[in-house]
Amino acid sequence: MSDNKLFLEELTYIVGNERSLNENVIGQIIGKYHKSRILITKVYQILNNNKSILPFIHDIEATIIDYIVREEMSYEKTYYGATLYVADLFETTPTYIKCKVNQSRKSLQKIN
Structure with a gap:
C-alpha cells in the first residue's frame, strides 16, 4: 500500500x-x-x-487528490499547474496525480 x-x-x-x-x-x-x-x-x-x-468514500486517496486539484484550479491555475502543485505536496509525479484524478472522476460518473 x-x-x-x-x-x-x-x-x-x-x-x-x-x-x-x-x-x-x-x-x-x-x-x-x-x-x-x-x-x-x-x-x-x-x-x-x-x-x-x-x-461513503471508496478511494480516499483519489478523492482527496481530486479535491485538492479542483481547489487549486479554482485559484485560476491550469489543470497542469494544479497537478504539478499537488504532485509536489504529495511528493509524487504529476502522472500519478492525473491517474488518481481520473479514478476519482470515473467513480463519480458511476454514481451519477
Missing part, C-alpha cells in the same frame, strides 16, 4: 474518531510519513469539513 494512502487513512481515522490535530499528532505524522505540516493541516481540514460523507 502506498505511503500516501496510509497517511490519508490515518488522518481519516483521526477525524473519524474526533481527535484533534495538535502538535504531538502532527509531529508523529511527520515522523512516520515524512509529510509537510502544510499538507497534514490541509488534508485534516478537508476531511474534518466533510466528515459526514467519509464512510
